[in-house]
Amino acid sequence: MGRIKPRHHYPEERKYKGGFFTTKLNYVMGWGRKFSLFHYPFITACCGMEYMSAACAHWDFDRFGVGMTTFSPRQSDMLFVVGTISQKEAPVLRTVYEQMCEPKWVIACGACTLSGGIYDNYAVVQGIDKIIPVDVFIPGCPPRPETILDAIEKLQDKIQYQQQDWRWKSKK
Amino acid sequence: MPTRLQNEANKENLLINMGPSHPAMHGTIRIMLELDGEKILNSEVEVGYLHRGFEKTCEHKTFFNLLPYTDRLNYVSPLINNLGYVMTMEKMLGIETPERSQYIRVILCELSRVSDHLTALAAMTMECGAFTAFLYYIQAREELWNIIEETTGARMTTSYIRIGGVRADLHPDIKTRLAKATKINRRVLKDNHGLLDKNRIWIDRTRDVAVVSSKMAVNYGFGGPCLRASKVNYDVRKAQPYLVYDQLDFEVPLGDNGDNYDRYLVRMKEMEQSLRIIEQCLNKIPKSAGPEELLIKGLEPEDAIKTSRSKRVEDTIKLSPNLEGSEKVKYPGILTEDKKYIVPPKEDTYTSIEGLINHFKFFMKDHGIRPPKGDVYFSVEGGSGEVGYYIVSDGTDKPFRLHLRGPCFHIVSALEEMIKGHYVADVIPTFGSLNMIGGELDR
Helix, strand or coil: CCCCCCCCCCCHHHCCCCCCCCCCHHHHHHHHHHCCCCEEEEECCCHHHHHHHHHCCCCCHHHHCCCCECCCHHHCCEEEEECCCECCCHHHHHHHHHHCCCCCEEEEECHHHHHCCCCCCCCECCCHHHCCCCCEEECCCCCCHHHHHHHHHHHHHHHHHCCCCCCCCCCC | CCCHHHHHCCCCCEEEEECCCCCCCCCCCEEEEEEECCEEEEEEEECCCCCCCHHHHHCCCCCCCCHHHHHCCCCCCHHHHHHHHHHHHHHHHCCCCCHHHHHHHHHHHHHHHHHHHHHHHHHHHHHCCCHHHHHHHHHHHHHHHHHHHHHHCCCCCCCCEECCEECCCCCCCHHHHHHHHHHHHHHHHHHHHHHHCCCHHHHHHHCCCCCCCHHHHHHHCCCHHHHHHCCCCCCHHHHCCCCCHHHCCCCCCCCCCCCHHHHHHHHHHHHHHHHHHHHHHHHHCCCCCCHHHHCCCCECHHHHHHHHHHCCCCCCECCCCCCCCCCCCCCCCCECCCCCCCCCCHHHHHHCHHHHHHHHHHHCCCCCCCCCCEEEEEEEECCCCEEEEEEEECCCCCEEEEEEECHHHHHHCCHHHHHCCCEHHHHHHHHHHHCCCHHHHHC
16 A cells, blocks of 8 residues: 555655544444444343442443433434333334434343343243344343443444445345 | 324324333333324323343243342342342241341342432433432442442343342441442432432423322322322331341331422431441341351462462362352351252352252252242332232142243333323323333333
8 A cells, every 4th residue: 555645745844743543444334333322221120229339420331432421212323122022022122123213222231121131921921132132231130330331332233333324326 | 003192193183102211211012102292182101112031031031040030120139129028938838048148138229229219310310410419329320339239240131139048248448438338329319419409400301290180099009109199108118027127226217298309308217217228237246156257268269270270279268258168167157048948059059968968858849949839929028119019829839830020110101191181291200200111110
C-alpha cells in the first residue's frame, strides 16, 4: 500500500494537523453501536430486583454504555427480558420485540427465561427462545448483578465483531 | 373477546390500556381506563400476567422441597414468605423452635421488611420522577442485602428459614455490620424525608389522591401499611404475636386520611420501627459461641485439595462459618432437636450410620415430613400485609392443597374504586403506593 496523496494541496502546516487513523467501517460501526445501547427493560418478576440493583448506583451498568433506559420499544436497541414469561405474557413480549427497530439484540435474564426455571408447569413458557431470538442468556435464579454486567460485556463483544447491518447496503 | 369495560363503556368516551408493559408502571398488570378527557370514569384491572402455577406446583412437591417456591412469591421480602410457610408447618407438626433461632428469624424478617418498603417507595418515587430518591433507596437496600447475603448465602431467594429453625447461624461479625447498615439506612431515611416530605410536586401528586376510608380498607381486606394508613390499628405482630414479637418494644404507625401520602409516610415510619426491632433483638439474642470460636482453625480449602492429591487429609478444613450443617457442635440452638423434621448435619451423614439413615429417611419418597391429617392456617405480617398459608394435609409427604393469602391481591382489587374520578396521572402514584408484587398477586 502506497501512501495516498492528498487530492488537494493544503498549506503544509494544515496537512496532517489533526492526525488520522485507519479502520474498517464495520468495526467502527460496531464500536459505536456497542457503547450506545438503549435498552428496554421488560420486567416481569423476581429478576427485576437484581436488574434494579445492577442499574442503580451500586453496580451501575451505565459504566458500560447501557445506562440509557428507554421505556419505548420503538427507540431501543436492546431488549432486556427480566423474569418469568407466562403463557399470558408471551404475546405481549412478542409484540414488544416486533415493535423494536433493527438492529436489535435481546438479553434473556434469569433461569425462567432460559428454560422456565423451577416452574415446569402449564403456566410458564419453557424458554423465551421459543418466541423471540435471544443473543445472550444469563443463568441464575436470580442472577447476581455481576452476572448481568458480564452478560452486557459479552453482548458488546458480539456487537463489535458481528457483520454490521447497513441500511444502504443491499442484503445478500 | 370484549371485556366487561368494553361492553359497558359509553361509546363517546376513550378507552385506553395501561399495561401490561407500561413505562410508568412496574410489574405486569393491565388497567383499562374509560376516559373523559383526562378524567377516569371507570376502569378495569386485569391480573394474572405472572401466573406461575405456584399452588398447583406445590401439590407435587414434598413439604421440604416446596420451600424455594415460597421465596419467589413476594420476591422483595422472601424471608417473610419462608417464615409464613414454615410457621404454618410448625403449627401443623407441633414443633418448638429454639429461642436463638426465633431471634434470628425476627432480625432477618425485619431486614426483609425494610428492604420491601425501600423497594416499594423506590418504585413509587421513580415513577413520579424523583430519581434521586430512587437511587438513595436502592443504595440503602444494597446494604441490607449484603447482610442478608452474608448470613443466608443468597441475596434474594434464600430458602433460609427452615422447618424447625434456620439453616445456619448469623454471620459472626453481624453486630458491627448491622450497626453500619442501620446507620446508612437512617441517613437515607432522613435524606428522603427531607427530599420528599414537603416537596410541592410530591405533595400535589400524593395528598388527597386515592383516599381509602377505614371502612373501605377493612371491607376489601387490606393489610399492612395500606391498612394502617387508613387509621386501622391492626398489625399481625401485635394482634396475634408470633416468635418473640411480644417481648419487643415497637410502635405501629398510623396514617390520618388513607391517601397516597399517608401510605408513603407509614412505610417510612415502619422502617424506623423495624430498625429499632433489629437493635433490640441484637441485645436480647441468646449467646451462641463467640466470634473467635466460630472462626475455624484448620486448612484452607485450596491447601486441602493440594494435600489430598498426595495423601489423605486428616486436619479439619476451614470452611465458611455459614456453610450448612458443617459444624454442628459450634452452632447449637438454631435448629430443633427433633430429627424427624430436620436435615441431619453433613458431618453426621458422612461419618455415622445413624446420620446416614436419618438422611435417607428424610429424603426418601413417602417418608420425610409427614404431618397428620387435617388443615391449618397461619399468618404472619408480610411486607405489604398479612401473608397467610392454608395447608391441607392428607397424611402423605405432599400437601393435598396449599393456598396462599397474598396481601397484594386484596389491595389491588380495590384499585378500580380508588382511581375512579381521578386523573390519568394519579394512577401512577396510587399504583406505586400499593406495592403490587406480581409473584404474590398472581401466584
